[in-house]
Amino acid sequence: MKITNDSDDPLRLLTGREVSAVCFVRDYVELHFDGPILRALSDPFGSHGGRAWRFPGPGSLELMRRYIGETVVGCELDPDRILAVDFVEEHRFAIPLDHASRVGPEAAHLIGVDERGRTDATAMWVW
Numbered sequence: 220m221k222i223t224n225d226s227d228d229p230l231r232l233l234t235g236r237e238v239s240a241v242c243f244v245r246d247y248v249e250l251h252f253d254g255p256i257l258r259a260l261s262d263p264f265g266s267h268g269g270r271a272w273r274f275p276g277p278g279s280l281e282l283m284r285r286y287i288g289e290t291v292v293g294c295e296l297d298p299d300r301i302l303a304v305d306f307v308e309e310h311r312f313a314i315p316l317d318h319a320s321r322v323g324p325e326a327a328h329l330i331g332v333d334e335r336g337r338t339d340a341t342a343m344w345v346w
Contacts, residue, residue, distance in 0.1 A: 229329050229331065229344040230294035230296055230302070230304075230329070231294070232255050232329070232331060232332070233252060233255060233257065233291045233294060233304060233329075234291050234292070234293065234294065235290065235291065236252040236253070236254075236255065236290065236291050237252065237253070237288060237289065237290045237291075238250050238251070238252060238286045238287050238288065238289050238290075238291075239251045239252060239253045239287065240287065241283050241284050241286055241287060243280065246322070247259055247260050248263055248274060248283065250286065250304070250312060252291075253336075254332040254336050254337060254338055255329065255330060255331055255332055255338070256328075256329070256330040256338060257304065257312075257314075257327070257328075257329055257330075258327060258328040258329075258330070259274075259314040259326075259327055260314075260321070260322065260323065260325055260326055260327060260328070261314055261315045261316070261320045261321050261322065261326040261327065262274045262275065262315070262320065263283075263312060263313060263314050263315075264313055264315070265282075265283075265303075265310070265311045265312045265313050266309070266310065266311050267282045267283075267285050267286065267310045267311075268282075268285065268308075268310070269309075270282060283312075286306070286310065286312060289306040289307070289310055290306060290307065291304055291305070291306060292305055292306060292307055293305040296346075297316070298316060298346060299316060299317060300315070300316055300317055301313055301314070301315060301316055301317075302314045302316055302326075302327050302346055314326060314327045314346075316346050325345050325346065326346050327345075327346045328343060328344065328345055328346075329343070329344040330342070330343050331343065331344070
């Protein structure tokens with residue numbers, strides 16, 4: 220298993236990829252990219268279409284579903300503060316990484332892909 224806390228290199232895996240699913244799994248959220256999976260264990264927040272949202276607040280589920288079909292154009296990583304994925308038209312999905320926002324020792328996971336582009340749980344980054 221690959222684990223990192225100080226590199227944004229794995230996030231480059233998401234650039235140019237389209238969100239294929241937004242999954243709500245009990246107390247966390249996942250963005251799927253037809254292979255890679257970005258898991259938000261801390262409550263994510265962001266904006267879509269000029270509307271701000273914060274999970275699990277009112278309207279957040281509806282706004283997060285709108286990311287399906289959006290293509291990643293960039294990422295931001297500050298290991299002590301935030302992991303964010305940016306889309307066209309200033310849409311953003313962000314995961315707080317600060318210790319006060321965490322519900323456990325981990326705030327986010329990125330599950331990578333194998334050489335065929337399939338989800339590969341042995342290629343996992345943890346923040």
